[in-house]
Amino acid sequence: MNIEQGAELAVVQYNDKNGKDCVTIKKFDSQGKPDVAPGLARQLVTDKKIIGIVGPPFSGESEAANPIFNDAGIPLITPSATRVSLSSHGWKVFHRAVANDGAQGPGAANYIKNVLKATKVFVADDQSAYGAGLADVVKSTLGSLVAGTDKTDADGKQTDFSATVNKIVQSGATAFFYGGYYQNAGLLRKQLTAANWKGTLVAGDGVDDPGYATAAGNDAAAGTIVTCPCSPASKAGGSFVGDYKTKWGVDAGTYSDVAYDAMNIFLKGIDGGNTTPDKMLSYINSVNYSGVANTYKFTSTGELDPSLIKVWAFKFGTDGKTAPDQEIPKS
Amino acid sequence: MNFVGLLHSLGPLSIAGLAQGAIYALFALGYTLVYGVLRLINFAHSEVFLMGAYAALNVWGLFSLNQNSATPATVVVIGLLMLGLVAAIIASGATALVVELVAYRPLRRRNAPPLAFLITAIGASLVISEATGVFTHRSITGVPPLIRPADVVTFGNLHITNLQVLIIVLALVMMFGLDRFINTTRLGRGIRAVAQNPDSAALMGVNKNRVISLVFLLGGLMAGVAAVMYVLKIGTVKFDAGFDLGIVAFTAAVLGGIGNLRGALLGGLLLGVVENYAAEVFGTEYRRVIVFVLLIGVLMFLPTGLLGESLGKARA
Numbered sequence: 001m002n003i004e005q006g007a008e009l010a011v012v013q014y015n016d017k018n019g020k021d022c023v024t025i026k027k028f029d030s031q032g033k034p035d036v037a038p039g040l041a042r043q044l045v046t047d048k049k050i051i052g053i054v055g056p057p058f059s060g061e062s063e064a065a066n067p068i069f070n071d072a073g074i075p076l077i078t079p080s081a082t083r084v085s086l087s088s089h090g091w092k093v094f095h096r097a098v099a100n101d102g103a104q105g106p107g108a109a110n111y112i113k114n115v116l117k118a119t120k121v122f123v124a125d126d127q128s129a130y131g132a133g134l135a136d137v138v139k140s141t142l143g144s145l146v147a148g149t150d151k152t153d154a155d156g157k158q159t160d161f162s163a164t165v166n167k168i169v170q171s172g173a174t175a176f177f178y179g180g181y182y183q184n185a186g187l188l189r190k191q192l193t194a195a196n197w198k199g200t201l202v203a204g205d206g207v208d209d210p211g212y213a214t215a216a217g218n219d220a221a222a223g224t225i226v227t228c229p230c231s232p233a234s235k236a237g238g239s240f241v242g243d244y245k246t247k248w249g250v251d252a253g254t255y256s257d258v259a260y261d262a263m264n265i266f267l268k269g270i271d272g273g274n275t276t277p278d279k280m281l282s283y284i285n286s287v288n289y290s291g292v293a294n295t296y297k298f299t300s301t302g303e304l305d306p307s308l309i310k311v312w313a314f315k316f317g318t319d320g321k322t323a324p325d326q327e328i329p330k331s
Numbered sequence: 332m333n334f335v336g337l338l339h340s341l342g343p344l345s346i347a348g349l350a351q352g353a354i355y356a357l358f359a360l361g362y363t364l365v366y367g368v369l370r371l372i373n374f375a376h377s378e379v380f381l382m383g384a385y386a387a388l389n390v391w392g393l394f395s396l397n398q399n400s401a402t403p404a405t406v407v408v409i410g411l412l413m414l415g416l417v418a419a420i421i422a423s424g425a426t427a428l429v430v431e432l433v434a435y436r437p438l439r440r441r442n443a444p445p446l447a448f449l450i451t452a453i454g455a456s457l458v459i460s461e462a463t464g465v466f467t468h469r470s471i472t473g474v475p476p477l478i479r480p481a482d483v484v485t486f487g488n489l490h491i492t493n494l495q496v497l498i499i500v501l502a503l504v505m506m507f508g509l510d511r512f513i514n515t516t517r518l519g520r521g522i523r524a525v526a527q528n529p530d531s532a533a534l535m536g537v538n539k540n541r542v543i544s545l546v547f548l549l550g551g552l553m554a555g556v557a558a559v560m561y562v563l564k565i566g567t568v569k570f571d572a573g574f575d576l577g578i579v580a581f582t583a584a585v586l587g588g589i590g591n592l593r594g595a596l597l598g599g600l601l602l603g604v605v606e607n608y609a610a611e612v613f614g615t616e617y618r619r620v621i622v623f624v625l626l627i628g629v630l631m632f633l634p635t636g637l638l639g640e641s642l643g644k645a646r647a
Contacts (some may be wrong), residue, residue, distance in 0.1 A: 028528055127616060161615075214567070215471055
């Protein structure tokens with residue numbers, strides 16, 4: 001919804017400027033389901049008027065639908081699918097306008113090192129691909145700052161963390177990175193607070209869930225930092241935030257600004273006379289576009305140029321909700 | 332392997348382990364009581380516990396308390412704890428009785444083979460836990476902070492909190508009470524008689540069905556207390572909370588000697604402490620590995636568990 005409205009806003013503004021209905025937007029609703037997406041994708045590629053796609057928004061459906069787009073040669077820019085492996089399939093049409101999940105590890109480590117300025121850090125994970133992956137990157141980035149490590153059971157499979165809590169307290173760490181999801185993280189935070197540990201818990205976007213505050217209680221949850229390979233839409237540049245609110249009556253949500261930019265990349269391509277999928281693809285591959293959320297330049301695998309990747313820190317407040325804290329400095 | 336860490340943290344790890352072990356122990360009593368009398372494992376016991384936990388939460392919810400409420404005044408807290416305990420005991424006891432009535436008694440009447448009991452027990456367990464999952468949308472429920480942990484004893488790096496003391500003391504009191512009940516009262520004598528020899532007991536005029544119901548009720552009672560201790564300690568409940576705890580508690584019952592009340596206490600406390608030591612030395616991910624290696628090791632030399640004496644033979 002955020003994404004669709006962001007993209008549509010770009011088209012509406014374009015058409016207002018260039019006379020009615022120069023460009024039309026055609027919507028396909030996959031409901032985010034990997035089993036629905038391929039059917040829609042096949043339908044989409046038969047429409048010869050479509051020269052570019054903003055989406056698909058989710059990683060699971062991307063895995064299912066992108067091969068079809070790739071065979072048809074229709075360029076796509078996803079504003080929000082962040083699974084790392086998406087760029088490793090060799091899809092020549094694939095572009096990602098945000099950082100991938102892999103950017104979170106270095107981001108979290110940099111936050112701990114440069115913002116919290118912690119000198120002793122405890123790192124634990126839940127042995128999942130996501131959690132252990134994040135924790136390993138954090139460990140290697142922090143190096144000698146790591147004061148201790150541990151591994152818990154999978155999310156929701158462990159409730160008593162007294163041994164881990166004891167290790168964290170005894171290690172003297174002032175920051176604790178947890179690679180995992182919100183249930184374990186919430187219980188850990190609650191039990192750490194109960195053991196009178198006053199340091200900061202830092203985690204990836206798997207913890208950015210209201211369930212975290214339910215498990216920990218709002219008081220204990222307050223102050224927890226979660227990273228996101230995204231920027232808050234409210235911080236987007238230009239008149240985007242106001243335009244979005246005027247058009248849709250709601251505040252711009254996560255990734256709506258990126259979708260807006262992605263659509264504008266296509267529109268600018270059309271202005272440049274790239275009106276076939278082939279021409280559009282080679283145009284996007286060499287684009288260097290400054291939008292409201294970021295500047296976009298893609299590598300040969302379709303990822304954002306590393307120098308353009310943004311990772312933001314969000315902080316849990318006493319109301320149990322997250323709010324943007326700051327963009328994490330790169331070093 | 333971190334043996335230095337273990338030596339350094341021996342105090343805090345032992346206390347935290349005893350508090351967790353106390354919950355295992357009360358939980359394990361349910362398995363041991365039923366096994367002592369019926370020679371079958373009540374796998375639905377984990378849901379007997381679960382119902383107690385939700386009952387306590389619902390009662391506190393009536394006072395519109397949740398995980399974000401402030402801690403009420405001490406007098407109010409004591410009242411709320413009592414109410415929670417009563418609600419949990421009633422819910423757990425009732426669940427245990429219903430499970431006995433629906434899943435076991437009809438089978439017993441038809442002399443069903445032991446395997447049939449096993450599968451109806453697992454069935455009852457899944458029915459209750461999955462139904463709870465549907466009703467709660469499989470999400471976690473937070474617990475009001477009735478007891479703010481505060482240190483009552485501080486000695487070096489050893490901090491004993493009020494909650495840990497409460498849990499351990501409450502478990503020992505419940506355990507002592509149950510032990511006295513089984514060993515000195517008339518009803519307790521009935522339980523021991525049926526455990527020793529059901530047929531002779533029936534001939535001597537013991538009502539077997541009533542004894543069995545009583546045993547389930549007692550197990551439910553203990554599970555209800557364990558449930559309140561659990562929600563206070565952990566701070567959340569989920570529909571599958573009983574499952575993992577049930578496996579560990581069952582292990583504790585076997586370790587101590589299934590059918591033996593004091594064995595369940597010993598097994599529970601021991602498991603709680605061993606889990607914590609193992610987590611410190613090898614890492615938390617290995618704690619269950621070590622626990623089951625210990626169980627197998629003990630059973631190799633003491634096949635009936637540490638105190639391997641059945642309920643019937645237990646002497647005061």
